[in-house]
Amino acid sequence: KQEVTQIPAALSVPEGENLVLNCSFTDSAIYNLQWFRQDPGKGLTSLLLIQSSQREQTSGRLNASLDKSSGRSTLYIAASQPGDSATYLCARGGAAGNKLTFGGGTRVLVKP
Amino acid sequence: NAGVTQTPKFQVLKTGQSMTLQCAQDMNHNSMYWYRQDPGMGLRLIYYSASEGTTDKGEVPNGYNVSRLNKREFSLRLESAAPSQTSVYFCASSSRVQPQHFGDGTRLSIL
Secondary structure: OOOEEOOOOEEEEEOOOOEEEEEEEOOOOOOEEEEEEEOOOOOEEEEEEEEOOOOEEEEOOEEEEEEOOOOEEEEEEOOOOHHHOEEEEEEEEOOOOOOEEEOOOEEEEEEO | OOOEEEEOOEEEEOOOOOEEEEEEEOOOOOEEEEEEEEOOOEEEEEEEEOOOOOOEEOOOOOOEEEEEOOOOEEEEEEOOOOHHHOEEEEEEEEOOOOOOEEOOOEEEEEO
């Protein structure tokens, strides 16, 4: 069974500090790796998608890396802000029909 | 843009009742998905439809049925609700190589 793990489950940082969120997966034969944000009571919003042929993707203050050989992806959020407080989920995309396997998420609190 | 719309947003059922969760997308996506989200379990795929006219089981299909009514709509049916199906249900859609777009969810409680 494909598994995706996110540790820690929760994280609290002061405003301005850089955030580093970890994601590990058991099968290196992935199609893509996706990062999502979820606010309380809401659905998921896509942040970054890294294709299996890529090593990283960047969008503004966000940067995600992918290392298939070690089965890891890392999401970096630079200069965190209170508005970054949310749960961040990573998901491994399989080859068939873009089916996603999700990690349990990391709940982030950025303190003013 | 509406994106992915799910109805209803909240529902309480009694054990044994049936209901259908509705999902519609206006992004002309081929693929649609149903997930459930439970505390400590993350999101798990129930069923998906890679294209209009096709459906396939995901990780946790037991107790559910789906219908891909047309390209826009993908419904999830609980024929005989059980307390174990209390969850938040999310519908999503995507084109083949693009990220999935999610609705805001249906919060379902089964007593």
